[in-house]
Amino acid sequence: MLPGWRQACLNVFQTHQKSAKTPWQRAPQTVRLFATTPSVWAKKSVCMEDFERDVIRNFSIIAHIDHGKSTLADRLLELTGTIDKMRKGINQQVLDKLKVERERGITVKAQTASMIHSFDGRKYLLNLIDTPASSSRIVGHVDFAWEVSRSLAACQGALLLVDATQGVQAQSISVFNVAVERGLKIIPVLNKIDLPAAQPEQIAAQMQAAFGIDSAEVIQISAKTGQGVDAVLRAIVERIPPPTGEATAPLKAFLFDSSYDRYRGVISLVNVQEGVLHKGDKIASCYTRKKYEVTDLGIMHPEEVPTTCLRPGQVGYIACNMKESSEAHIGDTLHRAGVPVEPMPGFKPAKAMVYAGVYPIDSNDFVKLEESIKRLTLTDRSVEVMRESSTALGQGCRLGFLGTLHMDVFRQRLEDEYDANVIITAPTVPYKVVYKDRIVTVSNPTEFPDVSDATCQVKEVQEPIVKASIIVPQEYLGEMMELCFSHRAEDLDHRYLDSSGSSGRAILTCTLPLSEIVTDFFDQLKSRSSGFASFDYEDAGYKPSKLVKMIFLLNGKPVDALALIVHRSAEQEVGRAWVKKLHKIIPKQLFEVPIQAAVGRRIIARETLSAYRADVTAGLYGGHHERKLKHLNNQKESKKRMKRVGTVDLPQEAFYDMLKTGKSS
Numbered sequence: 001m002l003p004g005w006r007q008a009c010l011n012v013f014q015t016h017q018k019s020a021k022t023p024w025q026r027a028p029q030t031v032r033l034f035a036t037t038p039s040v041w042a043k044k045s046v047c048m049e050d051f052e053r054d055v056i057r058n059f060s061i062i063a064h065i066d067h068g069k070s071t072l073a074d075r076l077l078e079l080t081g082t083i084d085k086m087r088k089g090i091n092q093q094v095l096d097k098l099k100v101e102r103e104r105g106i107t108v109k110a111q112t113a114s115m116i117h118s119f120d121g122r123k124y125l126l127n128l129i130d131t132p133a134s135s136s137r138i139v140g141h142v143d144f145a146w147e148v149s150r151s152l153a154a155c156q157g158a159l160l161l162v163d164a165t166q167g168v169q170a171q172s173i174s175v176f177n178v179a180v181e182r183g184l185k186i187i188p189v190l191n192k193i194d195l196p197a198a199q200p201e202q203i204a205a206q207m208q209a210a211f212g213i214d215s216a217e218v219i220q221i222s223a224k225t226g227q228g229v230d231a232v233l234r235a236i237v238e239r240i241p242p243p244t245g246e247a248t249a250p251l252k253a254f255l256f257d258s259s260y261d262r263y264r265g266v267i268s269l270v271n272v273q274e275g276v277l278h279k280g281d282k283i284a285s286c287y288t289r290k291k292y293e294v295t296d297l298g299i300m301h302p303e304e305v306p307t308t309c310l311r312p313g314q315v316g317y318i319a320c321n322m323k324e325s326s327e328a329h330i331g332d333t334l335h336r337a338g339v340p341v342e343p344m345p346g347f348k349p350a351k352a353m354v355y356a357g358v359y360p361i362d363s364n365d366f367v368k369l370e371e372s373i374k375r376l377t378l379t380d381r382s383v384e385v386m387r388e389s390s391t392a393l394g395q396g397c398r399l400g401f402l403g404t405l406h407m408d409v410f411r412q413r414l415e416d417e418y419d420a421n422v423i424i425t426a427p428t429v430p431y432k433v434v435y436k437d438r439i440v441t442v443s444n445p446t447e448f449p450d451v452s453d454a455t456c457q458v459k460e461v462q463e464p465i466v467k468a469s470i471i472v473p474q475e476y477l478g479e480m481m482e483l484c485f486s487h488r489a490e491d492l493d494h495r496y497l498d499s500s501g502s503s504g505r506a507i508l509t510c511t512l513p514l515s516e517i518v519t520d521f522f523d524q525l526k527s528r529s530s531g532f533a534s535f536d537y538e539d540a541g542y543k544p545s546k547l548v549k550m551i552f553l554l555n556g557k558p559v560d561a562l563a564l565i566v567h568r569s570a571e572q573e574v575g576r577a578w579v580k581k582l583h584k585i586i587p588k589q590l591f592e593v594p595i596q597a598a599v600g601r602r603i604i605a606r607e608t609l610s611a612y613r614a615d616v617t618a619g620l621y622g623g624h625h626e627r628k629l630k631h632l633n634n635q636k637e638s639k640k641r642m643k644r645v646g647t648v649d650l651p652q653e654a655f656y657d658m659l660k661t662g663k664s665s
């Protein structure tokens with residue numbers, strides 16, 4: 001169940017969802033909750049002139065998953081009277097939105113809310129910019145580092161929230177580093193002190209060791225009971241500096257998020273840095289140079305509340321007849337048309353780290369799938385989309401994701417919101433193939449050259465590597481080191497975060513090839529540390545590596561959709577495992593089928609599928625000629641639904657099974 005106003009809003013749309021004829025007619029959930037203003041919400045009006053720079057505070061809450069970010073955000077909204085406690089209901093969160101977010105307990109899409117807070121006789125405008133957290137249950141949080149980084153660019157401060165029972169986790173450190181890099185004022189907050197297992201003193205000391213902050217600055221709270229939360233509000237006002245920027249300067253607004261509304265087009269979230277933005281203003285984008293007219297603007301309070309203007313330092317939404325999501329570039333600078341300004345300094349664009357082919361289970365559904373992907377990317381701009389086709393799977397799309405969690409979330413959203421059943425090929429990272437005269441980035445195994453073939457003129461192959469950090473109770477340190485070494489770790493190092501014997505925590509850092517962590521690394525990390533380890537990684541460039549392309553042959557014919565890029569040291573193991581799996585999954589044919597794994601011309605592994613003919617007429621004794629014919633015809637029909645790979649018939653579902661099990665193998 002959702003809180004009052006969100007539930008009412010959801011009900012309106014669920015009715016619409018049910019009446020929508022096709023899944024792709026349905027509005028994406030982000031849009032539904034973001035852009036509509038049902039009458040159940042009380043009309044609010046806010047005069048933006050009341051809030052000059054010195055009474056504005058722009059901040060984020062940064063935390064590891066489940067440390068209580070959404071609970072604290074709700075408490076702040078309640079304490080400032082932005083939402084009504086009774087209407088919201090108890091223990092229900094206001095800012096989390098998507099179904100996948102509720103199911104996985106993670107925040108995927110950032111949300112922003114403005115609060116008005118009276119303090120020491122003055123009214124302050126507090127803008128909370130919600131950053132998505134990761135799910136350490138699934139894989140590294142780096143998937144959403146891009147979202148976090150863009151949210152933080154609109155802030156001057158951040159609440160660093162740590163669970164007093166769990167202590168500092170890997171993601172707390174990585175987000176902290178991003179915040180510090182951006183020069184944000186950090187307010188350390190220790191949450192869940194109401195729990196009997198809380199160890200506030202020990203964890204505060206841990207925060208000192210991990211972040212180098214003064215433990216006396218740590219505010220102890222319980223976001224659940226509200227204890228100490230007023231001290232957080234005080235610290236936001238007192239410790240976070242106000243934004244800079246002059247109202248008289250030419251307009252400069254920083255675009256940090258966008259969503260899509262089917263009626264109004266793109267809705268952008270902006271942070272006005274300089275000048276004043278009004279309804280009716282003609283604005284232009286520094287990036288695309290396109291011009292627009294502002295048709296609507298206001299603040300998220302927490303729903304949309306229209307205002308007459310947005311002044312320096314303020315954060316709000318604008319609608320300006322932007323038709324395509326691709327026009328709203330995250331990190332773009334908007335200015336008054338005809339009055340160009342210097343764009344905001346370089347913003348890291350989203351970089352795809354993991355690629356996979358996405359195909360419909362029924363190849364006739366490609367058009368529908370492509371449409372669904374298009375719609376979904378309107379709300380998730382960080383996904384790269386290209387068309388591709390495979391002889392085995394037909395027409396499909398090659399998608400680039402920020403990480404495997406991102407890929408998983410995208411697949412789940414495709415299934416939840418668009419009823420799309422898809423086959424996703426094994427994830428591949430982008431490799432660099434260095435030829436004598438050029439460097440080519442390859443993210444599709446079918447395009448990877450046969451490096452053993454001298455005519456290819458490949459000088460070397462480079463693979464992406466990451467700097468990984470694992471925080472774990474000391475008793476699991478050895479186990480974690482072994483895990484890292486078995487995944488080709490280098491430069492392994494560790495230090496202790498506190499000195500409380502074996503129950504204390506250690507942080508282990510190393511470099512790992514990205515390809516090693518996109519499959520089973522995370523599951524192993526969790527199971528080998530009894531769920532206690534937290535893991536994070538960041539991009540660390542490229543490094544030469546001995547990689548080869550492995551292909552699989554059925555009856556001597558290669559199956560393109562199954563090609564893999566593997567490290568030479570693992571080729572035997574991987575080849576054997578996949579051939580065994582294929583042997584289990586591929587249905588028997590009318591003839592014997594050799595299943596082989598090959599690297600270049602070398603056959604690495606082989607299994608043989610024995611011949612079999614489904615005798616559909618067995619049991620039909622005597623002269624039932626017509627019935628026999630009917631059964632044989634049925635058999636012929638079902639064969640038409642099979643994919644023909646060379647001479648071998650494969651049902652599309654077999655690929656689904658192979659690739660699904662391939663992921664966890």
Ligand SMILES: Nc1nc2c(ncn2[C@@H]2O[C@H](COP(=O)(O)OP(=O)(O)OP(=O)(O)O)[C@@H](O)[C@H]2O)c(=O)[nH]1
Nearest residue numbers: 066067068069070071105106107133192222223224
């Ligand atoms: N006892 C207690 N429980 C809390 C407190 N704060 C949060 N919780 C509980 O901790 C769980 C996680 O809280 P959330 O607010 O959803 O955590 P989150 O950090 O927003 O999680 P993400 O959305 O994934 O970032 C929920 O069950 C909360 O009720 C607290 O101060 N005390």
